[in-house]
Amino acid sequence: MxxxxxxxxxxxxxxxxxxxxxxxxxxxxxxxxxxxxxxxxxxxxxxxxxxxxxxxxxxxxxxxxxxxxxxxxxxxxxxxxxxxxxxxxxxxxxxxxxxxxxxxxxxxxxxxxxxxxxxxxxxxxxxxxxxxxxxxxxxxxxxxxxxxxxxxxxxxxxxxxxxxxxxxxxxxxxxAPAHHDRVLAVTSHLPHLIAYTIVGTAGDLEEVTQNEVIKYSAGGFRDFTRIAASDPTMWRDVFLYNRDAVLHMLQVFTEDLTELQKAIRLGDGEKLFDHFTRTRAIRRSIIEQGQDVASANFGRDGKV
Amino acid sequence: MxxxxxxxxxxxxxxxxxxxxxxxxxxxxxxxxxxxxxxxxxxxxxxxxxxxxxxxxxxxxxxxxxxxxxxxxxxxxxxxxxxxxxxxxxxxxxxxxxxxxxxxxxxxxxxxxxxxxxxxxxxxxxxxxxxxxxxxxxxxxxxxxxxxxxxxxxxxxxxxxxxxxxxxxxxxxxxAPAHHDRVLAVTSHLPHLIAYTIVGTAGDLEEVTQNEVIKYSAGGFRDFTRIAASDPTMWRDVFLYNRDAVLHMLQVFTEDLTELQKAIRLGDGEKLFDHFTRTRAIRRSIIEQGQDVASANFGRDGKV
Ligand SMILES: NC(=O)c1ccc[n+]([C@@H]2O[C@H](COP(=O)([O-])OP(=O)(O)OC[C@H]3O[C@@H](n4cnc5c(N)ncnc54)[C@H](OP(=O)(O)O)[C@@H]3O)[C@@H](O)[C@H]2O)c1
Ligand SMILES: NC(=O)c1ccc[n+]([C@@H]2O[C@H](COP(=O)([O-])OP(=O)(O)OC[C@H]3O[C@@H](n4cnc5c(N)ncnc54)[C@H](OP(=O)(O)O)[C@@H]3O)[C@@H](O)[C@H]2O)c1
CATH class of the missing domain: 3.40.50.720 (NAD(P)-binding Rossmann-like Domain)
Incomplete structure (x- = not known):
């Protein structure tokens, strides 16, 4: 053979x-x-x-x-x-x-x-x-x-x-398959769910028009729309077929979001600053390991 | 003059x-x-x-x-x-x-x-x-x-x-300044908050190592890390100085996320599919209005 x-x-x-x-x-x-x-x-x-x-x-x-x-x-x-x-x-x-x-x-x-x-x-x-x-x-x-x-x-x-x-x-x-499903729940499935959600939220608001959302999307929102433009059939199936791992990661995420929400409500600048500092290190590693490009805005502007 | x-x-x-x-x-x-x-x-x-x-x-x-x-x-x-x-x-x-x-x-x-x-x-x-x-x-x-x-x-x-x-x-x-603050809360501040949160969540998990998160980030997560690598001082201040509008948008987002969570829990594929279909239209408009590039993966791979 x-x-x-x-x-x-x-x-x-x-x-x-x-x-x-x-x-x-x-x-x-x-x-x-x-x-x-x-x-x-x-x-x-x-x-x-x-x-x-x-x-x-x-x-x-x-x-x-x-x-x-x-x-x-x-x-x-x-x-x-x-x-x-x-x-x-x-x-x-x-x-x-x-x-x-x-x-x-x-x-x-x-x-x-x-x-x-x-x-x-x-x-x-x-x-x-x-x-x-x-x-x-x-x-x-x-x-x-x-x-x-x-x-x-x-x-x-x-x-x-x-x-x-x-x-x-x-x-x-x-x-192992079960471990794969947990890893991908956090590196892929949860990000897609969040992106699909926020793009939906922004499109449905009463106080901000959809046209405004589109015009001013360069402030960060547009990044989410790329992911939320993925194939609906494929992603429906992902959430149906990896349900338990996704729901678990979603719960952890919601807890973390609630904590940051509380820090904003209380005006706890130190807590926000500390959190925002930690997350930078992860991006650096992703670039070092060749899983993303270092250029600003993913290089899509053809600049810097 | x-x-x-x-x-x-x-x-x-x-x-x-x-x-x-x-x-x-x-x-x-x-x-x-x-x-x-x-x-x-x-x-x-x-x-x-x-x-x-x-x-x-x-x-x-x-x-x-x-x-x-x-x-x-x-x-x-x-x-x-x-x-x-x-x-x-x-x-x-x-x-x-x-x-x-x-x-x-x-x-x-x-x-x-x-x-x-x-x-x-x-x-x-x-x-x-x-x-x-x-x-x-x-x-x-x-x-x-x-x-x-x-x-x-x-x-x-x-x-x-x-x-x-x-x-x-x-x-x-x-x-008007107040309207600006609501518009930007949804097109910029909420996306940053969400990205900072999920990158923090992924970095802190027990069942998935940080190294795994980094290795498999190309599944969607890496997009969020770009935003979550932004300047901590600037973003601390954004959340302190646009608190009310951000907390409001965060509440709407959380309601929408809870709804999708329920659809996943109940295995409601139709609801997921409908939601995922609506969000595609917004990206198309953003590209048509010149606020983002159409190439796959933002063109960062230099392909397609
Ligand atoms: N897209 C990603 O980023 C990605 C990454 C990693 C893994 N995956 C996985 O890869 C798989 C395919 O995804 P994709 O992105 O390549 O999707 P895709 O571009 O939509 O291709 C899937 C193709 O399969 C066809 N198909 C559906 N049912 C079929 C059947 N019973 N027999 C033969 N063909 C059939 C579809 O035809 P119709 O159009 O008629 O349905 C479509 O042409 C999925 O399981 C997904 O989870 C996707
Ligand atoms: N970054 C964006 O994507 C973006 C987009 C639109 C608007 N903005 C807004 O633009 C403003 C600046 O952001 P940026 O991205 O340009 O930040 P940046 O690159 O960090 O630049 C800000 C500069 O201001 C300096 N500085 C701080 N306090 C000062 C003071 N009292 N007097 C003189 N200089 C002082 C800082 O010095 P130190 O390093 O010593 O603090 C730093 O060099 C912020 O209000 C932000 O909300 C940012």
Whole structure:
């Protein structure tokens, strides 16, 4: 058995599926790629952009001969997508995915495909865009891909999948699914929930018009709107499928917010100053570790 | 009396003061500029960078002969800065500022300089950086500057100040100070408070290490850390000097967050989906009105 896969099938040709397809073709041109999406318009566009070597007309056709199948559909569609592929799967095909929560996905894929080696994964890389035009080959460069195998999974298969992700630019970390779900609840799901909330709040106010909110958004608000422009289907599913971890983090956040609210109400400048000083250090580390750029305003003004 | 000012004195040579100084020298080279900062190291660096035509050693020296004085210091320092300048001010010098809250500043400047024409202003333009190295001439380009004159202010003087801001790239809006404070509470102050909170929350968790938060920040969290890296003194003052409007907006936000929390708890996917769909429209408008860039991830990856 060789370290490399011979043919990868990608189910769901949006931001993640498209980016994986483009990256594999660019960095690992010897691996054959095929893909399928339930939306005919997406399939047509995927073929035009060459997101995978072959865009199949059915899920069964796409997975034919594939030794790795990666599900790149919203969390709520994983079960359906797996069921559709099942009749065409090679018995030894490794099953993986890119879903943003991992315990729930492992469970549903395990139920639908009980006889397959299933190794869930989650590349912590994305943008606010989705669909067949959103993907690009360098999406994973320098980003982490978290692989969450069940206990007892063949180490060789884990290693094969790790090597693949590294070859397309990612750094790989192995983690227990439950821990993954808690980590992502705080680094991704809670920020999205907060951003969706505040953008909604600002849009609904009576005393400040929506036009004013838009005009003066450069004061900080506009950063939140980028995140709150992410795909509603994907994010609905994240909150449905990682509910417990999200609700837990939300509670801790609410407690902290209540404390700062109290400091503002009491005019406790020292407490505010101390809090605002501590948070700077975290940004410095993120920049040092290559997870963000140092330029002011993310460099979007093309200045400084 | 001419439409243009002859000499502008800038008190406080950080991000805002430095940017105004550079912009005036670039776009209005006939206007003389002088500046003062209480920090000798900042004065030295300001002179090196040429943030203003002349860096004075005292506030009194800086305002000598100036027909416009702009206070660019933290909100809590406005009173002290005005007191220091008072003995040197021309009796007809117009007084302005760039403070992020307007009712409180109007009050303190009015108390310290009761015989002057005072026209507070707030350029809604900034970055997370501060100090004498942070300023750049194009900071105000395409951004809004909100001018909040008291009722009865000489329209000619308001117009002079408006023309100045437009000449250095800003678009100008006139607004009542109390309304300004509510608008900015939602477009700037609440987002900063939320960002400071969540970055603090993430840094303090027991079940997720700070190193994990940093590694996996590309999932959304890193956007918040930019804002939460802003100057602690400035932001302490914003929350002390715009307390009521911030507490009000925070209450509305908390109600909305509680509603989404309930939807997650109940698994109400439809409610989540509807909310997440509405928020997309606001981002589209912000981009259409030139207040943000459309490229994915703010274009910081240099991709798409
Ligand atoms: N976006 C991010 O930042 C990000 C980051 C990391 C991980 N993820 C995860 O990646 C997965 C995909 O996200 P994405 O951003 O790539 O979404 P996307 O751009 O919307 O792509 C998903 C694609 O899957 C298709 N699809 C839905 N159900 C299907 C089915 N049963 N069979 C075949 N295709 C189906 C969708 O078609 P329709 O349009 O017809 O529904 C869509 O074209 C999600 O599980 C998400 O949690 C996303
Ligand atoms: N940053 C933004 O995004 C933004 C946007 C719009 C408006 N504003 C407003 O602009 C004002 C200045 O903010 P900034 O971002 O330019 O801050 P900054 O970069 O920290 O600059 C403020 C400067 O004022 C100096 N200073 C403090 N007290 C002084 C005094 N009594 N006399 C003379 N100089 C004094 C400070 O010196 P020390 O370092 O010694 O304290 C510092 O060099 C604030 O009122 C803020 O609310 C900021």
């Amino acid at each position: 060789t370290m490399s896969f011979a043919k990868i099938a990608i189910i769901g040709l949006g931001l993640q599926g498209g980016s994986i397809g483009l990256a594999v073709q660019q960095y690992l041109p010897k691996i054959a790629t095929s893909g399928y999406d339930r939306d005919p318009a997406t399939r047509a566009r995927a073929a035009e952009r060459g997101l995978v070597g072959h865009v199949a007309e059915t899920a069964v056709e796409a997975v034919q001969d594939a030794d790795l199948v990666i599900f790149c559909v919203p969390l709520g569609a994983m079960g359906d997508a797996a069921r559709e592929c099942a009749p065409g799967l090679r018995p030894d095909a490794v099953i993986s995915d890119v879903g943003s929560s991992k315990e729930a996905v492992a469970k549903v894929l395990g139920e639908v495909l009980p006889n397959h080696v299933i190794i869930p994964a989650h590349p912590v890389a994305g943008t606010e865009n989705s669909g067949p035009d959103a993907g690009f080959a360098s999406l994973f460069e320098g980003r982490w891909c978290i692989i969450t195998p069940a206990e007892g999974t063949d180490p060789f298969e884990i290693e094969r999948l790790s090597v693949l992700w590294q070859a397309i630019g990612a750094r790989v970390e192995i983690m | 001419t439409m243009s000012f002859a000499k502008i004195a800038i008190i406080g040579l950080g991000l805002q003061g430095g940017s105004i100084g550079l912009a005036v020298q670039q776009y209005l080279p006939k206007i003389a500029t002088s500046g003062y900062d209480r920090d000798p190291a900042t004065r030295a660096r300001a002179a090196e960078r040429g943030l203003v035509g002349h860096v004075a050693e005292t506030a009194v020296e800086a305002v000598q002969d100036a027909d416009l004085v702009i206070f660019c210091v933290p909100l809590g320092a406005m009173g002290d800065a005005a007191r220091e300048c008072a003995p040197g001010l021309r009796p007809d010098a117009v007084i302005s500022d760039v403070g992020s809250s307007k009712e409180a500043v109007a009050k303190v400047l009015g108390e310290v300089l009761p015989n002057h024409v005072i026209i507070p202003a707030h350029p809604v333009a900034g970055t997370e950086n501060s100090g004498p190295d942070a300023g750049f001439a194009s900071l105000f380009e395409g951004r809004w500057c909100i001018i909040t004159p008291a009722e009865g202010t000489d329209p000619f003087e308001i117009e002079r100040l408006s023309v100045l801001w437009q000449a250095i790239g800003a678009r100008v809006e006139i607004m």
